[in-house]
Amino acid sequence: MTPDVPAVRRVVDPHPGAAAALGDLWIAVTEAGGAVDFVPGADPDQIRALAVETVGAVRSGAARMLVLGADTAPLGTIFLVPNTGIAAHRADVARLMVRPDLQGRGLGTLLLDAAVAHARETGLAMLTLGARGGTPLPAFYAARGFVEYGRLPDGVRLSAEDSREVHLFFLRLG
Numbered sequence: 001m002t003p004d005v006p007a008v009r010r011v012v013d014p015h016p017g018a019a020a021a022l023g024d025l026w027i028a029v030t031e032a033g034g035a036v037d038f039v040p041g042a043d044p045d046q047i048r049a050l051a052v053e054t055v056g057a058v059r060s061g062a063a064r065m066l067v068l069g070a071d072t073a074p075l076g077t078i079f080l081v082p083n084t085g086i087a088a089h090r091a092d093v094a095r096l097m098v099r100p101d102l103q104g105r106g107l108g109t110l111l112l113d114a115a116v117a118h119a120r121e122t123g124l125a126m127l128t129l130g131a132r133g134g135t136p137l138p139a140f141y142a143a144r145g146f147v148e149y150g151r152l153p154d155g156v157r158l159s160a161e162d163s164r165e166v167h168l169f170f171l172r173l174g
C-alpha cells in the first residue's frame with residue numbers, strides 16, 4: 001500500500017454531496033464493465049437514483065457505508081446491509097466498487113477487509129453476498145475466505161440473450 005492511499009472509514013452522516021459522488025463512481029465503474037446492478041450503457045439517471053436511495057439507507061441506519069477517501073470524492077466504497085429479526089446476526093455485503101483507474105492495486109481487498117473487520121467489531125456473526133457469474137468476482141471472494149453455498153440460475157439478466165447465475169457466498173465471523 002502506498003502512503004498516499006487514505007484509510008477506509010465509516011460514513012455515518014453522509015455529506016450532502018455524497019449521493020452525487022457515489023453516482024459518479026457507480027456510473028464510471030459500470031461503464032468500465034463492473035458488475036454492480038447494471039451493465040454498460042445503463043441509463044445514468046437510474047444509477048444516480050439508486051445512489052440517492054443507497055445513501056438514504058445509510059442516513060436512516062438501514063445500511064452502513066465504508067469509503068476509501070472522502071465521501072464527496074470516493075476512491076472506492078463498500079456497504080453492509082444488516083438483516084433484522086431472527087436474521088439480525090448477519091449482513092449482506094453490497095456495492096463493493098473501486099474507481100476504474102485504481103482497480104487491481106489492492107484497494108478492493110482493503111475495502112473488503114475493512115468491512116469484515118467492522119462487521120466483526122460490531123458483533124455480526126456472518127456476512128453474505130452474491131457475485132455475478134462469468135466474471136472474476138466469484139474467484140475474488142473465494143480467494144478471500146468466502147464460501148460458496150449455491151448458485152441462483154438466471155439470477156441476473158444482462159440482456160435478452162445474456163442471463164447469468166449469481167454465485168452465493170457466506171463468511172462466518174464467529
Ligand SMILES: CC(C)(COP(=O)(O)OP(=O)(O)OC[C@H]1O[C@@H](n2cnc3c(N)ncnc32)[C@H](O)[C@@H]1OP(=O)(O)O)[C@@H](O)C(=O)NCCC(=O)NCCS
Nearest residue numbers: 034035036096097098103104105106107108109136140143
Ligand atoms: C472487484 C473490485 C472491487 C476489486 O477491487 P480491486 O482493487 O480491483 O482488487 P484488488 O487489487 O484488491 O485485488 C485484485 C483481485 O481482484 C480481481 N478483480 C476483479 N475484477 C477486477 C478488475 N476489474 N480489475 C482488477 N482486478 C479485478 C482480480 O482477479 C484479483 O484477484 P486475485 O487477487 O484473487 O487474483 C474492483 O475491481 C471493482 O470495482 N470492480 C468493478 C465493480 C464490481 O464488479 N464490483 C463487485 C461487486 S460484487
